[in-house]
Amino acid sequence: MQRIITSALFVVLLLGVDWYVFQAVRTVSQGATAGTQRLISGGYWLLTLISLVGVAWMAVSRGTPPTALRTYLTSAILILFVSKLVVVLFLLVDDAGRLVRYAASKFGTQPAPIGDDGSPGISRSQFINRLALLAGGIPFAALLWGMARGATNYQVKRVVLKFANLPASFDGFRVLQISDLHTGSFNANPEPLERAVALINKQNADLVFMTGDLVNNVATEVEPHIGTLAKIQSRHPIYSVLGNHDYADYVDWSERGGATAKNANLDRLKQNHAKIGWQLLLDESQTIERNGEKIAILGVQNWGAQMRFPKYGNLARAHAGSGDAAFKILLSHDPSHWEAQVLEYPDIDLTLSGHTHGMQFGVNLPGFKWSPVQYVYKQWAGLYQQGKQHLYVNTGLGFIGYPGRVGFLPEITVFELRRA
Structure with a gap:
């Protein structure tokens, strides 16, 4: 029973992180065509579904001897999760700033953020989301390299x-x-x-x-x-x-x-x-x-x-x-x-x-x-x-x-x- 509860909580955490990161993905892809946006969204949630199925399979097969498939699947899920957590960290900092600015606006007029006033160029929100996804890509690439080359270098x-x-x-x-x-x-x-x-x-x-x-x-x-x-x-x-x-x-x-x-x-x-x-x-x-x-x-x-x-x-x-x-x-x-x-x-x-x-x-x-x-x-x-x-x-x-x-x-x- 304890194992089921733990697995369920982990799935809820995964979904929460995935939903948060998806907001950044959706924001960054706003300039793409409708078909491209649907493709990006579908691919993102398909990858999430595969991760959840993998977590469920590992929970059911827990206690069995480790295999190459199990090891690499676990590592792939871990890499995705760690990378998404980095993205979430950036987004949380930005959202905290938004909250502070909102609170400050109740006590006085605040200047509009650069890029959010209708002027040409990407918005501040798009910039932060792109930066967050780029930051998340660093551990993703590093950990993949670690699997491909680092283990026996x-x-x-x-x-x-x-x-x-x-x-x-x-x-x-x-x-x-x-x-x-x-x-x-x-x-x-x-x-x-x-x-x-x-x-x-x-x-x-x-x-x-x-x-x-x-x-x-x-x-x-x-x-x-x-x-x-x-x-x-x-x-x-x-x-x-x-x-x-x-x-x-x-x-x-x-x-x-x-x-x-x-x-x-x-x-x-x-x-x-x-x-x-x-x-x-x-x-x-x-x-x-x-x-x-x-x-x-x-x-x-x-x-x-x-x-x-x-x-x-x-x-x-x-x-x-x-x-x-x-x-x-x-x-x-x-x-x-x-x-x-x-x-x-x-x-x-x-x-x-x-x-x-x-x-x-x-x-x-x-x-x-x-x-x-x-x-x-x-x-x-x-x-x-x-x-x-x-x-x-x-x-x-x-x-x-x-x-x-x-x-x-x-x-x-x-x-x-x-x-x-």
Whole structure:
């Protein structure tokens, strides 16, 4: 019953937004012929009808495994809705101005707005409506581009980090991080990940890490890609950790065998890490040695400070295994772990995380970055430092939900460690 009420309210909201935007469409098309106006109006409401049918279908089929059709239909409806909301925002500002002018006119004579006094040229109303539709077209075009190209437009980011306590033998050591592959979103298409792996290998890294979320929901999603991911090259063992999606907590297991089936799925995922050739760190530590000098690699299971994310990791256990290594790198999927626990261990020099994806949408310019995810996560993309400790949040290689990326493109990060 609750699901039906929620869906009904969403439909009412969609219709309200559509009606409001249609007023702008009708105003802008006033100069067209009657036939063209009918064509524009018919096309507009046909698109609205298709969106409503899509919402109804998704409400009825909720709980079924996601398919490519469902994913792209959901994204198309979302893109239309977001674009229309931008239009509505402009129109509301204009209508608020109209209301103020109307109220002011009751207390004195107001000059007629430019363009609304019968003079040649478009009216103020037409100008505002055209501006609103143009503004709505910006996210529409950007989000469509994000689906067509952004999702697999892989970017290599290079970061130089200097540490006074880095052993001399590791000066110039190159570490590569990938995160959030979400292989279930590739629908068994090997081409994008093959390009990503070729780009990873081109970096000639000494050490490679994968910081969680190998799959969206279940272990079988990665299996078509095991052969591709196994081609990733590193001079030392490739280490990985689990992310929140890897535990299949978002799957309804009641009709799939319950807790027994869920545990079997996690075991299968762990085995898939091994089949790829990755060493999965489960609250433990390993060492890398050069010329008798060592650095420690710590890896914890997912631990998130946000209440809705699981706290499986045991940092104390992983740290205890790192001994007195002079330099320590921690792999922890969720960046909220850093302030919540990691900073209590001052000998953890560098923490590598993922999880946020940069919300797969935002503005990412030199010197300025913005994404809605920053209102949820204090550390959400790029490099952060507190005292001598550093955190890097990788925005991910894959995608989930919206099958695209705008601003925060899929990332391969290469760190060059230097001795200060």
